[in-house]
Amino acid sequence: MTQIVLRTERLILRKMAIDDADNLLEIFADPKAMEYYPSTKNEKQTLQWIDWTLGNYENHGVGLWIAEHKQTGEFLGQCGIVPQEVEGASEMEIGYLFKRPVWGNGYATEAAAACKCYGFESLNLKKIVSLPDAKNLPSRKVAERIGMTLEKNIYKRGKEIAFYTVYR
Ligand SMILES: CC(C)(COP(=O)(O)OP(=O)(O)OC[C@H]1O[C@@H](n2cnc3c(N)ncnc32)[C@H](O)[C@@H]1OP(=O)(O)O)[C@@H](O)C(=O)NCCC(=O)NCCS
Incomplete structure (x- = not known):
């Protein structure tokens, strides 16, 4: 059963399920989409990702959700709220990964903005x-478009990360 979490003007964000593996692979097998991740993912790693996401729903009540086009039902990508540890502190991150053919339409910004409102208004995050x-840069621009501010650069797993924040 489809569990819708959020609706925006053009999108539906719904819970991820095992059946999403093939669609997710379109993102995970694309070297360009995975340029800033350690590597592309194969089918097995995609199933592990879904498992991790279902665990986040269970343990934290949030996780990455599937973004679909409201009118056509087309799979577009994933966006949601993910618990992360940053310099020893627990943070809630808005994450977004969309398939390459739909980049440049504002979908990631639309989905991320809805997640921000959900985090503040429904989850009461500060x-x-x-x-x-x-x-x-495309990812940094999404963060900036939804009103986040660059706080500092940090190092995580040997990589330089731009640490953006927004407060309620
Ligand atoms: C990060 C990522 C989601 C950004 O995708 P994106 O398509 O650039 O972002 P948006 O969906 O918000 O679209 C914004 C672009 O669409 C344009 N646009 C077109 N129609 C639009 C509309 N109706 N509303 C808003 N923007 C629109 C904007 O002008 C902008 O283009 P620009 O960057 O050239 O100025 C994408 O690059 C991605 O999935 N990358 C791989 C995964 C990844 O790295 N994720 C981040 C991990 S931290």
Whole structure:
């Protein structure tokens, strides 16, 4: 059963399920989409990702959700709220990964803005972060478009990360 979490003007964000593996692979097998991740992912790693996401729903009540086009039902990508540890502190991050053919339509910004409102209004969070690779300009622009501010650059797993925050 489809569990819708959020609706925006053009999108539906719904819970992820095992059946999403093939669609997710379109993102994970694309070297360009995975440029700022350690590597592309194969089918097995995609299933592990879904498992991790379902665990986040269970343990934290949030996680990455599937973004679909409201009118056509087309799979577009994933966006949601993910618990992260940053310099020893627990943070809630807005994460977004969309398939390449739909980049440049504002979908990631639309989805991320809805997640921000959900985090503040429904989850009562006080702070939400975004953690793009410092070189990942499209991702940094999404964070900036939803009103996040660059707090500092940090190092995580040997990579320079732009630490963006927004407060309620
Ligand atoms: C990060 C990522 C989601 C950004 O995608 P994106 O398509 O650039 O972002 P948006 O969906 O918000 O679209 C914004 C672009 O669409 C344009 N646009 C077109 N129509 C639009 C509309 N109706 N509303 C808003 N923007 C629109 C904007 O002008 C902007 O273009 P610009 O960057 O050239 O100025 C994408 O690059 C991605 O999935 N990368 C791989 C995964 C990844 O690295 N994720 C981040 C990990 S931290």
